[in-house]
Amino acid sequence: MSSRLSIFPLPGAILFPGLQLPLHIFEPRYRALVSDALARDRRIAMIQPQRPVEGAPLYSVGCVGRIGDVEALDDGRFNIILEGESRFRVLRELEVATAFRQVEAELLDDDEDDCISAIERAGFEREARRFADAQGYSVDWESVARLDDESLINGVSQIAPFDPASKQALLEAPDLATRCELLVQLMQFYGRRDNGDDEIVTLQ
Incomplete structure (x- = not known):
């Protein structure tokens, strides 16, 4: 099963399932991303671009996070805590009218009982x-x-x-x-x- 995900491509920012990632959202397109997520399912997909330039190709694997704590500031910025839910693999990037990028992705089924010796x-x-x-x-x-x-x-x-x-x-x-x-x-x-x-x- 594939899912449509709104992505936040941020170099150096990695989220894992079960962990949290604090983010300060100030760019207009990502403020729109957060507003859209809050109005729907509170999910944002974190993924790294392959280069730190606008519109750069994406790496193939990221992690879906659910917005937990959120602070909406008076000037439209947000402070949020993303809670990692599931890794995903990008199948293709979608043509969209939104300011933020979206992908079709496959959610990866990680073993919840995974451990090491x-x-x-x-x-x-x-x-x-x-x-x-x-x-x-x-x-x-x-x-x-x-x-x-x-x-x-x-x-x-x-x-x-x-x-x-x-x-x-x-x-x-x-x-x-x-x-x-x-x-x-x-x-x-x-x-x-x-x-x-x-x-x-x-x-x-």
Whole structure:
């Protein structure tokens, strides 16, 4: 089954099912997008453009979010919290009269009981500690240990300081174990900069 989705193409902004993404909406076309979503089903589809230019082709996979908290400002801007519901794959972009872009998409049926092995989790947490220390991040590791596998892996994937192509690869990973493995590789890859390598590290 395909769905018609109104999209918000934003470079570097990744949303995963079960997670939240705060957004400040100020451009007129995206204010119209939010107004339209609020009047209908409250859904907005987040997806990255392949280049940060107007009308750029889209990556193939994004995530549908449902507007939870919303603050409508007097000047027409919005502050919203998107709650991730489902990944989707773009089938085609539609010709529309709206200011915002729309696509026909297939919703992806991710396994709600997806998990990783104890060995994979231990390896991930070890690499995450190493990466956080190198980046100078302060992390409450006791709280991290209490997270379920999906919240941990997807949460780090969403907020990690990687380039857009890397974050897209994480979103497109078919299952949690694959995403975990890729995330470990990316933390090691980006960690090169903290070992005296001043070259900009990117997968672009």
